[in-house]
Amino acid sequence: MNETVGKPVNRVDGKLKVTGGATYSAEFNVKNLVHGVAVLSTATKGRIKNINTGVAEKSPGVIGILTYKNSMQLHSPSSSDPGGGRFAEKDLLPLQNDRVYYNGQMVAVVMAETLEQAEHAATLVKVEYTAEDPVFDLEKNISKAYEPEKSSTGSETQVSRGNAAEALKTASVKSEQTYGTPVYHHNAMEPHATTAFWQGDTLMLYDATQNVSGTQMLMSAMLGVPKDKVHVIAYYIGGGFGSKGFSWPNTVVAAMCAKLVNRPVKLVLSRQQMFTTAGRRSQTIQKIGLGADQSGKLSAIKHDSTVETSFVDEFVETAGVATSMIYSSPNVAVGHKLVRLNKVTPCPMRAPGEAPGTYALEVAMDELAYQSNIDPVQLRLINHADKDEQKHKEFSSKNLKECYQKGAEMIGWSKRNAKPNSMKEGKMLVGYGMATATYPANRSASSAKAVLFADGHAEVMCSTQDIGTGTYTVMTQAAADAFGLPVEKITMKLGDSEFPKGAGSGGSQVTASVGPAVRAAALGTVNKVVKLVIADAKSPLHGLKEDDLIAQNGGIYSKSKPAVGELYTDILKRQGMAD
Structure with a gap:
């Protein structure tokens, strides 16, 4: 009987990848190909006063230049289909008007016979802006924070049970701190890349996407083309980490460029453009308050997160998504607020919500353990949640206590000196730490x-x-x-x-x-x-x-x-x- 699941096997695509035989979205050999290079805004907020493409148009090899003045009309995508993909900036359809919302916004695309010709001509496009005062700093604009109606992932943004604020005031032991996490950029091995061409009224897209079917549906909606007239291929993808889960302007703009010049167009973001034009993890400011009795039992958990979003869409980094269920407490309050900034829209990145949020919660638990003179592992065992107390549901399986025990045994946890800055190896300080992590078991409808x-x-x-x-x-x-x-x-x-x-x-x-x-x-x-x-x-x-x-x-x-x-x-x- 064949039993290969659970056993080590050679990667079936391994040979293709190490020999260069795996074809990525920017590597398809399409005849009569034109190279596109994006021109990005150097203004952070305002309007395009004038865009001069005259010199660039006369540059050697240039086939055409797409701006808001000669682009096709796009349609706002619907989010009614849960598997239909998501455009990252629903209120900023690319190259539709003269508005500028952030530095790095795509304002033109130059197309030429070679990449070098397109790159040179892109430097010759001259854009003048009527600048406006931007909102750029999260901490300085925290007074503008507002509560979102819903999160991008479907999780609740405001969760409570009991009275966490009152319980925190009366707690015997409490820890109240503010934690921050910075912006992180994805920058996968393969940048965002699209090769687009039209065969009659059918659009062919080789696209670096984490959602092939979703991209098909999204491009159909945005371009006003029947779904069966959009063919998306992504045989191999060089990493995504979440950023390719959203569709960014390069995909639909490549299709627009191909329509304009009536030739296949390849549009690849440069490594520099990846920092400004294709999302990132949001910056967060998290205020966490923990209250407990003398034995360490949590009486209150309060977790308030303020995170950034953009002016052209609303993405919520739900830093408190796990806080209401990870530990047992009768009084819990989790809240999220957004501040709109003149930056590219943030997007999912490797455990969005859980990654920055459980970091902050676990640091807070360690600080409470230190204040209470209780071992950090013991504090977590005291507050182990036997069920999801927010949703009143049993866990299908949970072996967290056993993980604590096994991990402690493997690293010699009980033998360490718990006093901070007390352990050294030569001149090097040595620290032992532990933390709890959780992530949901998501599933979506699929067929084969x-x-x-x-x-x-x-x-x-x-x-x-x-x-x-x-x-x-x-x-x-x-x-x-x-x-x-x-x-x-x-x-x-x-x-x-x-x-x-x-x-x-x-x-x-x-x-x-x-x-x-x-x-x-x-x-x-x-x-x-x-x-x-x-x-x-x-x-x-x-x-x-x-x-x-x-x-x-x-x-x-x-x-x-x-x-x-x-x-x-x-x-x-x-x-x-x-x-």
Whole structure:
């Protein structure tokens, strides 16, 4: 019986990647290709007073220049479909007017025969601005903070139970501190890149995206093109870390450029442009108050976060998303506020919310432990939550206490000197620390298609993408086990919007969402073969019951009599399925 899931195998895409055979979005060899280079705003807020493209247009190799003056009209995308992708700046459709909301906003794209010609001509585009006073500093503008109606991820932004403020006032021991986290930039190995061209009224996009099907739906809505007239491909992606989960201006603008010059256009953000034009993790200011009795039992948890967003969209870094459930307390208050700044819209980045928020909460727990003279591990055990006290739900599984114990044993926690600055190795200070972390088990609807061929190999198709995390390999393993085939006999096809719709890569959900779909598709195909052999008088499995048959060793075999069975190749050949 084949069992590859859970066992080490070579990455099925490994050879292609190390030999340069894996084709990324900017590497497709499209005939008659034009290179596009974005011109970004040097103003932080205001209007374009004048944009002079005359000199650039006469520069060698230039094919065309796209600005708000000659761009096609875009449509505001709808967010009604949960799998429909998200444009990062819904209130700033690119190149539609003269408004400037942040430094680094795309104001023009120069297209030329070569990349070097486009880069040079882009420096010749002269833009004059009517500047306005920007709002740029989170701390200086905290008085402008407001409560958002909802978060970008669907989690609640304001959560409470009991009376945390009052309980904090009367607590025997309390810790009240302010914590901050800075802006982080994604800057994956592969920058944001799009190659776009039109074949009649059909748009072809090679796009570095974490959501192939979502990008298809989004571009259909923004460009006013039927969904079946938008074909998105992302076979290989050089990392995303969340930033490619949103669609940024480069994707739709590349399509607009291709329409303007009637040629394929490649638009790739430079490494410098990645810092200003494709999102980042929000800066946060978090005020945390913890109240406890003398034994360390929490009587109050208060977590208020103020985070930045932009003037052209609303993204909430839900730093307090885990605070209401991670520890037991009768009084909890979690709040989030936003401050609009003249910067590019923030976006998800590697555990958005949990990463900056649990950092702050765990530092606060350590400070409370120090004040209470209680071991940090013991403080967490005292306040262990046996259920989600906010949602009144049991955990499907939870082994956190065992993790605390095992971790403490492995690093010699009990043998350390708990006094700060007390342990040294030579001249180096040594510190021991611990923290609790949590992340939800997200899932999204996904589908797949599986085909078994007469030569005994199988192909499985799903639109979901591999962003460098091993999805090709994991899904190949899932299909191999379902078919009873070795991994070498499985061809996994991903990253194409023409395949059945799969989950976007975000929230650590692809394996849990797409894996069952791949397995179900493969088992569905196997079941068809099972029915064939049961009905076939020439098969050694003729007349057996379905529940006695299993897919293994490259064919269908009897569970009760493992020696009785036949290969897929023999079954399909006898059925006249030679191709």
